[in-house]
Amino acid sequence: EVQLVQSGAQVKKPGESLKISCKGSGYSFSSYWIGWVRQMPGKGLEWMGIIYPGDSDTRYSPSFQGRVTISADTSMSTAYLQLSRLKASDTAMYYCARSKEDEPFDPWGQGTQVTVSS
Amino acid sequence: QSVLTQPPSVSGAPGQRVTISCTGNSSNIGAGYDVHWYQQLPGTAPKVLIYGNNNRPSGVPDRFSGSKSDTSASLAIIGLQAEDEADYYCQSYDSSLSVPWVFGGGTKLTVL
Numbered sequence: 315e316v317q318l319v320q321s322g323a324q325v326k327k328p329g330e331s332l333k334i335s336c337k338g339s340g341y342s343f344s345s346y347w348i349g350w351v352r353q354m355p356g357k358g359l360e361w362m363g364i365i366y367p368g369d370s371d372t373r374y375s376p377s378f379q380g381r382v383t384i385s386a387d388t389s390m391s392t393a394y395l396q397l398s399r400l401k402a403s404d405t406a407m408y409y410c411a412r413s414k415e416d417e418p419f420d421p422w423g424q425g426t427q428v429t430v431s432s
Numbered sequence: 433q434s435v436l437t438q439p440p441s442v443s444g445a446p447g448q449r450v451t452i453s454c455t456g457n458s459s460n461i462g463a464g465y466d467v468h469w470y471q472q473l474p475g476t477a478p479k480v481l482i483y484g485n486n487n488r489p490s491g492v493p494d495r496f497s498g499s500k501s502d503t504s505a506s507l508a509i510i511g512l513q514a515e516d517e518a519d520y521y522c523q524s525y526d527s528s529l530s531v532p533w534v535f536g537g538g539t540k541l542t543v544l
Contacts, residue, residue, distance in 0.1 A: 358521065373531045413533065418480045424477055
């Protein structure tokens with residue numbers, strides 16, 4: 315079974331950084347893009363960036379450029395999302411999802427709830 | 433402002449038919465890229481509902497169907513059921529963007 319499993323919920327203070335992991339299993343981890351999506355409470359899906367673990371090609375959404383770092387460890391079949399200089403407005407659910415160019419994003423991780431509060 | 437435009441909400445009574453539109457442009461849907469649809473039930477991650485414009489993954493009821501024409505796509509649901517109440521997102525690929533995967537803003541379906 316193809317699966318993406320994310321790390322657990324985090325509570326952070328403003329100004330801190332967060333790192334979320336997304337472990338893939340059941341497929342060739344290097345051969346699919348892994349994207350990261352933010353969903354703020356009651357809002358839609360928002361792209362943060364995406365990585366191709368096979369060659370580490372990484373693209374970032376302009377909305378997050380400068381604050382976000384996406385990486386992957388192929389030996390661990392795990393992708394990572396780092397977000398720095400956290401603000402209260404970064405409180406959201408963060409999802410990872412797998413894709414191949416024009417194919418749909420499938421599957422999705424279960425999501426990681428991040429709360430930023432002083 | 434999402435690259436793909438969806439109505440914020442639609443509603444229908446049980447048994448009725450509803451459609452959700454997804455409007456793009458010549459860089460994404462109009463360029464021939466496939467449209468995929470996701471269903472997000474409350475408190476869960478999105479899941480693929482329709483892929484490649486009009487294909488259903490196994491397990492998705494045939495009450496759901498997709499279509500695509502020119503620069504837009506539609507999701508149709510017939511025989512509406514209470515469990516269809518969810519958020520629906522379209523997604524495609526846009527060759528003009530640095531991160532070329534694009535979502536619609538999402539549509540909240542309410543079953544009356």
